[in-house]
Amino acid sequence: MADVYSPTTAPNPQTSCLVIPPETMEKVRYGIKALQVLLSFVAFILEETVLRCLSCVALYFFEFVSCTAFLFTLLLLLLLTTTLKDRVGISCWPKLDFVYTGVIAATFLISSAIFAFSHDGSTAEKSAVAFGFLASLMFVVDIILFWKNNGFPFLANRKHESGEAAAAGTEANQEAEKLNVQTRN
Numbered sequence: 001m002a003d004v005y006s007p008t009t010a011p012n013p014q015t016s017c018l019v020i021p022p023e024t025m026e027k028v029r030y031g032i033k034a035l036q037v038l039l040s041f042v043a044f045i046l047e048e049t050v051l052r053c054l055s056c057v058a059l060y061f062f063e064f065v066s067c068t069a070f071l072f073t074l075l076l077l078l079l080l081t082t083t084l085k086d087r088v089g090i091s092c093w094p095k096l097d098f099v100y101t102g103v104i105a106a107t108f109l110i111s112s113a114i115f116a117f118s119h120d121g122s123t124a125e126k127s128a129v130a131f132g133f134l135a136s137l138m139f140v141v142d143i144i145l146f147w148k149n150n151g152f153p154f155l156a157n158r159k160h161e162s163g164e165a166a167a168a169g170t171e172a173n174q175e176a177e178k179l180n181v182q183t184r185n
Contacts, residue, residue, distance in 0.1 A: 025080060025097075026149060032142045033077050039135035040070035040108075046128035055118035058111075065111040066132060069104050069139075076100065095153045098146055105139030112136055 025033070044066040053059040079085045080093065090096060112132035119125035146153075 026145075029142060029145050029149075030077075030081075032138055032145065033073060036073045036135060036138045036142065037070060037077065039131055039138055040066050040073060043128050043131035043135055044070055046124055046131060049124040050119075050122065050128070051124075052120065054120045058114045058118040062111045062115040062128065062132060065104075065107050066128075066135070069108055069135060072100065073104070092153075094146075094150060098143070098153045101139055101142050101146070105136060105143055108132060108139060109136040 044063065047059065047063050047066060050059060076097065079088060080097075085093065112129055112135075115125070115132065116129045119129065
């Protein structure tokens with residue numbers, strides 16, 4: 001009796017709760033996002049090992065940015081690779097990803113530079129700065145790859161809409177031409 005359902009029952013890959021890489025991102029960009037999470041986390045942990053600081057404001061700013069980059073990039077990856085993205089109600093994932101990555105890239109670069117110029121020179125601080133710059137580089141590479149593969153996300157809708165309008169206009173012209181040919185005959 002169990003054999004009756006075997007041949008017709010097949011697993012549906014779309015029902016999986018985890019999709020790697022997500023359909024909104026290429027494999028390379030997914031790997032870069034994973035590196036961003038790892039490098040941001042290492043920068044944060046290394047910053048936490050600093051025992052004393054010359055300029056604590058720079059240290060705290062770096063701490064805030066590295067922790068934010070780690071947690072928010074991890075959250076973004078979790079949302080994009082699971083079915084949670086459908087439940088959140090956000091329809092503009094590429095725009096969100098582009099803006100988020102650009103803002104984090106800029107703030108991580110700024111915080112790493114400030115921390116690099118104002119630290120005591122301990123090994124933990126130098127290591128944290130190095131990982132901060134590496135993480136910043138990964139965010140910049142991600143933005144460049146996004147732009148190269150998808151273009152600027154805020155212009156894509158305009159191009160798409162104008163392309164649809166042109167296609168609709170062409171279809172209307174073709175239909176009018178068909179009607180003209182039929183009326184001539």
